[in-house]
Amino acid sequence: MRSITLTAIEGIPMVNAGDDLVRLLADGIDRSELRPQDRDILVVCQKIISKAEGRVVNLGDIEPSEFAKNLAKRWEKDPRAVELVLRQTSRIVRNDRGVIIVETGPGWVCANAGVDESNSLSDDRAILLPVDPDASAARIRAGLMKRYGADMAVLVTDTFGRPWRDGLTEICLGIAGMNPILDLRGTTDLGGRELHHTVVAVADELAAAAGLLMEKAAGVPAVLVRGYTYQPFDGSAKVLIRPAEADLFR
């Protein structure tokens, strides 16, 4: 009987810049009475990582550009928040009806460059994405492996919208220790026919699964996944980015 268990890591306090995130996460894991083991996956939402890494910006410190002021006026937004979005942006994919969909420096396409004004410490602060979510994942992974002696993987996630379908889902932004993609090309289906197009974004499926336990206000910033057999991997979550030249919607 193949099964996967997702467990909410609860009781993690408000995180501040410089906090030892590995210790906070491990304390949460210990409270859950799970004993991490080889092949476990810890899924961590980017927000507590960004906070620990000091990626919190006081909007009062932001001087908006003329362009940011123009956009803000047109769409009735805070020009300082728009400026913050533009500073994380390398390309505007779509800008209409108050929505700004952008390509961030690393290539992720999302609304508002992932800048988050909810769940921050006060109304005048906003949280940026981690500078390098793969590196964040790798640091957490190294810390957990040292503490538990188990060969684990770590995912860093955020909550994104998507075209065509309503509602947000949790997606993968950074990874350490596992392949975010399961490539089934060259294998055969049940009828013996070769599967030509089947590349599964398993890291996004894991993120979404964890998202079920990460409902915003519930104080669950991490989820331990047990039972999913991943492929070991040294690379980046950026393999999940569809190259612009292969993307019909950029």
Added chain:
Amino acid sequence: MRSITLTAIEGIPMVNAGDDLVRLLADGIDRSELRPQDRDILVVCQKIISKAEGRVVNLGDIEPSEFAKNLAKRWEKDPRAVELVLRQTSRIVRNDRGVIIVETGPGWVCANAGVDESNSLSDDRAILLPVDPDASAARIRAGLMKRYGADMAVLVTDTFGRPWRDGLTEICLGIAGMNPILDLRGTTDLGGRELHHTVVAVADELAAAAGLLMEKAAGVPAVLVRGYTYQPFDGSAKVLIRPAEADLFR
């Protein structure tokens, strides 16, 4: 300790038109030694539903239109397969580089109108989506509730690509018994700030979670989810369709 368990329902034989799907699924559940209980969710991939409902088409029976022939020639495809896609299509969203992204009659936006040429019975057959995935879900739910006396929910899923991100993920196409959306608007975040934009597509997150166990060739067409507290709901999975007028990418 909040946790969710996903269990693969294995050993379900090749499904044919007219098969009693509830019985096949229930036999699989029984083999897994799970005893279904209130609040369980059964996630079922559309393919076995389409087969049971006779949505398998012999391409030899399809007479392609002139437009289908034109498209097929331009992109080196089988004109009969293109014709089959067009017959499920109410709008072509994008047609470039051999990809046809369409809006289906019910409003789902996806590649090839969900027509599937893999995992069918032979090379000359293709599988269409169920006519009404909500109704399919409702029939399975009613059958399972009768057999087990448990108040369950049922999701019907398919494997879709998406813009911007590589790889496929499992998404929800039909639902019975639960709300596919978790609407957190009006609730407050950890800092006491109201969440304005947080509508979570939990049915897609559940589908993706189940997708982790549904790898194409492994013969897992269904997954039982236990431990997710859903909201009872009588409506359709179509609430997951972003209305065209609110969609910047249609």
